[in-house]
Structures are given as structure tokens and as C-alpha cells.
Amino acid sequence: MADNDDIPFNRNFPLKPGVVEEVRPGVRRVLCDNPSPFTFTGTVSYIIGKGKVAILDPGPDNEAHAKALLDAVRGETVTHIIVTHTHRDHSPNTGRIKQATGATVYAEGPHRASRPRYESEKHNPESGADREFAPDVALAHGEVIEGAGWRLEAVATPGHTANHMAFAWPEQKVNFVGDHVMGWSTSIVAPPDGSMVDYMASLERLASREEELYFSGHGPEIPEGPRYVRFLIRHRKAREASILHRLGKGEADIPTLVRAIYIGIDPRLITAAGYSVLAHLEDLVARGVVTTEGDPVIGGTYRLAT
Missing domain, CATH: 1.10.10.10 (Winged helix-like DNA-binding domain superfamily/Winged helix DNA-binding domain)
Structure with a gap:
């Protein structure tokens, strides 16, 4: 949103769509060309590992972005597709990547609301839910998925959506936090898909962890992640x-x-x-x-x- 002067935002993110950037050993990122007031410069997809890799958040229904991701891993094997949550700017490209690679899809589960809809509620247009998505493997909090030279722990972070998960790489002190924490803006929490009670509890969960560097679904990485999360908690209060x-x-x-x-x-x-x-x-x-x-x-x- 526009008035968060109390949070140390960073809106400096020069990455261009389709360019593969190695941000640290074993982590590459590719930006999708889907800028908007909600997505900043676009959705960031991540390639984790080398040789046998995972693609995290394949992005929206966008053929050019799928091609950029597949070009980035040419000569490598995609073993895992990991999805942080089921918004239409994160999960719909999963089908294209799976069809091209045969990789197994991991996520918390299909889209669902944080609570039942009230009779008086119309469908919330802000949710942008991908209701077609279903993972091959449903993950629970604390479960670990691993590949060649990388190991990710599923961290349940509901709030932005009920099925939101972050993926921590403890050995690297890195956490892929999806849209739960972003360096350029606060997250939208829109009922009934989102829940403020869940969102605040999930912020506390992240703040208590050891990972220092956060990679987000939009915008630049966030150093000193737990400290930044404390700013978000104070802001919401x-x-x-x-x-x-x-x-x-x-x-x-x-x-x-x-x-x-x-x-x-x-x-x-x-x-x-x-x-x-x-x-x-x-x-x-x-x-x-x-x-x-x-x-x-x-x-x-x-x-x-x-």
C-alpha cells in the first residue's frame, strides 16, 4: 500500500523479464513480464540447485515466461515444481512446466478460503485464486523436500492465502517466503481467502526462525529477514x-x-x-x-x- 513509511521498503529491483540472474550459489531467479499495482515489476520464479533442480513458483499463465524458465535449465533435469500459494500470478504456469519436464508438483494443497463465505458475500474479485491447481504431493508444515545439493523445509505461513507456504533452506540461511513477506510493499490480506489472525501468527513464526535472507514472490531479496518481519508486525499493530x-x-x-x-x-x-x-x-x-x-x-x- 502507499503509506507505509514506517517499513524500510526497497523498491530498487532492476531485473528485466526473462533474464536469468544467479543471486547466490544454487539460487537463480527469472522475472515474469506481468507488472501491476499488485505484482510490482512482476512475479519472480526461482530455480534452486544445479543439475537436478527445483522450480519454485512457475508464475502466471504465460508462455513466454515458461519458455524463459525452460531455457534457463536447458541441459539440467527439473525434478521438483514447488508452489508457495495458489494465486493466479504464481501457480497457473505449473502445467506448462510439468508437461515439459515431468517434474513432481509440491504445495500445501489446492486453493481454499480461510473461513466459509458468509451468505451476504459475493465472490471476492481481489483474491485472484487459481482454483484449477492441485499438487501431486501435499505438504504439511515441517516436511522436507530435497534434491541434488539442496534441502527445503516447508514452513506453513497462512494469512495471505490459507494454503500459503514458505520454503526454508536452513543450511544456506535462506527462506523463499512467497507473498507472505515482500520487500517492496506489505502483503494484501483479503478475507475470506486471507486471515489477519493467521497472517500475524505466520509473521511471528518466521521471525522466530534462523533464516536471514528472504527471497520473495515480487521484488528484491530481503536481508535481515526476521528484523524486517518485526517492522511488518509493528506496522499491522x-x-x-x-x-x-x-x-x-x-x-x-x-x-x-x-x-x-x-x-x-x-x-x-x-x-x-x-x-x-x-x-x-x-x-x-x-x-x-x-x-x-x-x-x-x-x-x-x-x-x-x-
Whole structure:
């Protein structure tokens, strides 16, 4: 979003689409040409290992990007395809890569919501869910997948989506964090696919781990990852405080809260900001701090609980 001056963002990411960049031994990255307000310069796919390799997050339904990835591993064997989560900018190219390589697909599972939809809710257009995706192997938190010279541990990080997973390479002090942590922006948490309670717990889980260098689904790598995560946790707590401050002046709907909190936001991100506010409100209602008539939904009006 636009107003996160409290987080040390880095928006310097000169990588060009289709170029293969080795960022450290055993880690290459390739940028897809799908820039947007939600994807920054595009989705970053990773090639892990040498000789017998894994491709992590093959990206959107994009033939040119699939070709760039396959060209990058020419003469090597792709043994694993790993997917952090099922948004349409991360998983749809899986089919192309699998067809070309015969590699086994690993992920937490198919797309699912963090909670059942309420009767009054329409389909959330911000979710961009890839509902066609299904892994060959469903991973649980703590499970390990390995190849020639690399070993990744699945780290459940729900919040951005219910099935989001990061993949840690403890020996290298590296973590592939998908969209859970990004160096250029905060993540969108949009109910019912996303959950603020889960997202905050997942941030705490990452912050307690040893990996220092984070490779993200969009934008540049993040040094001192756990320290950066602490900034994100503080930011979300400050966002919650801003919501409560505004509700202290009287009841409000979500558009009113967005106007009060997100000063100078890119107009294209207003809907997403509304869903992020809803994620906070769901949490606050569940904790009994805020009340609303009926279910906490995007069209609701909210007030402080007395």
C-alpha cells in the first residue's frame, strides 16, 4: 500500500523479464513480464540447485515466461515444481512446466478460503485464486523436500492465502517466503481467502526462525529477514490502532475507514485496502473489541464495543 513509511521498503529491483540472474550459489531467479499495482515489476520464479533442480513458483499463465524458465535449465533435469500459494500470478504456469519436464508438483494443497463465505458475500474479485491447481504431493508444515545439493523445509505461513507456504533452506540461511513477506510493499490480506489472525501468527513464526535472507514472490531479496518481519508486525499493530482511533470518533463503514487511514493511496488499490481493513475488523470483532450488525463483511458498519 502507499503509506507505509514506517517499513524500510526497497523498491530498487532492476531485473528485466526473462533474464536469468544467479543471486547466490544454487539460487537463480527469472522475472515474469506481468507488472501491476499488485505484482510490482512482476512475479519472480526461482530455480534452486544445479543439475537436478527445483522450480519454485512457475508464475502466471504465460508462455513466454515458461519458455524463459525452460531455457534457463536447458541441459539440467527439473525434478521438483514447488508452489508457495495458489494465486493466479504464481501457480497457473505449473502445467506448462510439468508437461515439459515431468517434474513432481509440491504445495500445501489446492486453493481454499480461510473461513466459509458468509451468505451476504459475493465472490471476492481481489483474491485472484487459481482454483484449477492441485499438487501431486501435499505438504504439511515441517516436511522436507530435497534434491541434488539442496534441502527445503516447508514452513506453513497462512494469512495471505490459507494454503500459503514458505520454503526454508536452513543450511544456506535462506527462506523463499512467497507473498507472505515482500520487500517492496506489505502483503494484501483479503478475507475470506486471507486471515489477519493467521497472517500475524505466520509473521511471528518466521521471525522466530534462523533464516536471514528472504527471497520473495515480487521484488528484491530481503536481508535481515526476521528484523524486517518485526517492522511488518509493528506496522499491522499500528494499522489496528488507527482503525480503533477512527472508530473512537463514531461508527464507520469500511470506505470511511480507508479514507481516514490510507492517505494518498493509489486509487487502483482502494478495493484491496478495504479488504485489508476488513481483515483487521474480523479479528477485532472476534476479540470482542469491535461490533457490527450480523457477520463482519465488506459492506458492514462498525463501532467500538461498549
